[in-house]
Amino acid sequence: MKNLLFALTCIVFFAACKDNATNATAEKSADKPKAELVSNKSTDGLNVGDKAPDFNLKNHDGTMISLSDYAGKKGTIVTFTCNHCPYAVMYEDRLNDLHSKYASMGYPILAINPNDPEVKPADSFEKMGERAKEKGFEFAYLFDDGQKVYPQYGATKTPHIFLLDNEHTVRYIGAIDDNPQDASGVKKKFLEDAIAALEAGTDPDPNYTKAIGCSIKTK
Amino acid sequence: MMNKLMLIFELQKTQKKTKALLSFVPFLCLLWFSSFLIGCGGNTSSAKVETLDNVETLETTKTSLPTIPIYESFDEMAHIFQYQNDTTYIINFWATWCKPCVEELPYFEDIHKKYANQPVKVILVSLDFKTHIETKLLPFIKENKLESEVISLVDSDANSWIDKVDTNWDGAIPITIVYNKNKRKYIGEQFANHDELESILKTFL
Structure with missing residues (x-):
C-alpha cells in the first residue's frame, strides 16, 4: 500500500509536468504534413549473391555518379532512403556516422532516393539538395529519376540497404540495425556486422533482415 | 484537479496492460519526481502554452483520451493471429504517419459497423x-x-517479428x-476502396 501511495504521488507530479509538454507537441504536430506511402511492391529484384547492376544517376549537387565509379572500393553500402519518411529521417544521423566510420575503411555509403516527387513533393531533387546540406551528408545522395534503378534492386521501402562487396556482388540486404527509434537502444547492428564479416572474409550472418519502413512512392 | 485525477487513472489503466512497465514505476517515479523538482517549475514552454486561448480545449482533449493496450513485445500479442473460433479477424497494420494507411481506415470502420452483429x-x-x-x-x-x-x-526489433505476421511481408x-x-x-x-x-x-463468411 505504501508503495502504491508513493507511485500515485509520483504520477501526480509526472502528470502535472507532462501535461503541458504533451499539448505543445500535439499542437506542433498538427500542421506537419503526414508521410505518404503507396502500395507495397513485390520483392522481385536482387538476392544475396547476385551481381548489382550499374547505374548513372544525378547526385544532389548536380554531378553524375555511377556505381562503377566505386570500383576499387572494398564494398559499397547502397542505401535507398528519402527526405520525408519518418524511418529514413531517424537514420540520417546514423548514416552520417556510418559513412564517416566506414568510407575510410573502403565502404562508402551511396544513397539513392527512389521516390516519385510528383507523389511526394518532399522528395524532389531540389529538396534532396536542401536536406543533404542541412544534415551535412558527406556521402552521395542520388535521385532515381524515372524510378528505373530501385526496381532492378528490388528495394521496397526506405530505408533499405544493399551491401555490395568489391565485385559489386550483393552480400547483405535489409535493415541498418534493430532499433529505428532509438540509436542508443540498438542491440543488433546488422549492417556493421555484415561489413565486419566481409572484412573477415566470411559471409554475413544474417545476410537478410526485415524492417518497418515507408513503401516507395510510385504513381 | 479532477482532470489531473482522471489522467492518473487513465495512466494507471494503460500501465496495467503493460505489466513489465509497472514494476519500474517506483524507479521511474523517482526520476520523474526529481525532474519535476529540477525542471518543471521553470519550464518556459509550458508557460507559453498556458497563454494560449484554447488551453482549456487542449486540456479537455488530453484528459479524455482513449486508452489502448500497448505491447512492448510482439510475442505478447501473437495470440491475435491464432484464434481458433467462429470469428473472422481482420488485422491491419498502420500508423498515423502513413498516409495510405490513414486513407483506408474508413473501410475498416465501415466493416466494423456493418458486421457488428456477425462474427467479424x-x-x-x-x-x-x-x-x-x-x-x-x-x-x-x-x-x-x-x-x-x-x-x-x-x-x-521488427526483424524478429515481421515473419511471424507473414513471411510475404517485408515491412512496408x-x-x-x-x-x-x-x-x-x-x-x-x-485497399483501393471499401x-x-x-x-x-x-469469402470468409
Missing part, C-alpha cells in the same frame, strides 16, 4: 512510435472517432491479414 472482428495494430502514443495516436483515435479495436505495438505498411479457423489471406497493399475489402471478407 477488426483489429487495427498501430506501429506509431512509443513516444507518439500520447501525442499523436490517442488524439488521432479520438478525433477520428475510431470504433474498431486499436492496439499499439512498440516492439522496435499498410498490410492486412484476414483469417479465421479455416483460412487466411495476406493483403500486402492499400468494396475490395468487403469482397475479401465475404
Whole structure:
C-alpha cells in the first residue's frame, strides 16, 4: 500500500509536468504534413549473391555518379532512403556516422532516393539538395529519376540497404540495425556486422533482415 | 484537479496492460519526481502554452483520451493471429504517419459497423512510435472517432517479428491479414476502396 501511495504521488507530479509538454507537441504536430506511402511492391529484384547492376544517376549537387565509379572500393553500402519518411529521417544521423566510420575503411555509403516527387513533393531533387546540406551528408545522395534503378534492386521501402562487396556482388540486404527509434537502444547492428564479416572474409550472418519502413512512392 | 485525477487513472489503466512497465514505476517515479523538482517549475514552454486561448480545449482533449493496450513485445500479442473460433479477424497494420494507411481506415470502420452483429472482428495494430502514443495516436483515435479495436505495438526489433505476421511481408505498411479457423489471406497493399475489402471478407463468411 505504501508503495502504491508513493507511485500515485509520483504520477501526480509526472502528470502535472507532462501535461503541458504533451499539448505543445500535439499542437506542433498538427500542421506537419503526414508521410505518404503507396502500395507495397513485390520483392522481385536482387538476392544475396547476385551481381548489382550499374547505374548513372544525378547526385544532389548536380554531378553524375555511377556505381562503377566505386570500383576499387572494398564494398559499397547502397542505401535507398528519402527526405520525408519518418524511418529514413531517424537514420540520417546514423548514416552520417556510418559513412564517416566506414568510407575510410573502403565502404562508402551511396544513397539513392527512389521516390516519385510528383507523389511526394518532399522528395524532389531540389529538396534532396536542401536536406543533404542541412544534415551535412558527406556521402552521395542520388535521385532515381524515372524510378528505373530501385526496381532492378528490388528495394521496397526506405530505408533499405544493399551491401555490395568489391565485385559489386550483393552480400547483405535489409535493415541498418534493430532499433529505428532509438540509436542508443540498438542491440543488433546488422549492417556493421555484415561489413565486419566481409572484412573477415566470411559471409554475413544474417545476410537478410526485415524492417518497418515507408513503401516507395510510385504513381 | 479532477482532470489531473482522471489522467492518473487513465495512466494507471494503460500501465496495467503493460505489466513489465509497472514494476519500474517506483524507479521511474523517482526520476520523474526529481525532474519535476529540477525542471518543471521553470519550464518556459509550458508557460507559453498556458497563454494560449484554447488551453482549456487542449486540456479537455488530453484528459479524455482513449486508452489502448500497448505491447512492448510482439510475442505478447501473437495470440491475435491464432484464434481458433467462429470469428473472422481482420488485422491491419498502420500508423498515423502513413498516409495510405490513414486513407483506408474508413473501410475498416465501415466493416466494423456493418458486421457488428456477425462474427467479424477488426483489429487495427498501430506501429506509431512509443513516444507518439500520447501525442499523436490517442488524439488521432479520438478525433477520428475510431470504433474498431486499436492496439499499439512498440516492439522496435521488427526483424524478429515481421515473419511471424507473414513471411510475404517485408515491412512496408499498410498490410492486412484476414483469417479465421479455416483460412487466411495476406493483403500486402492499400485497399483501393471499401468494396475490395468487403469482397475479401465475404469469402470468409
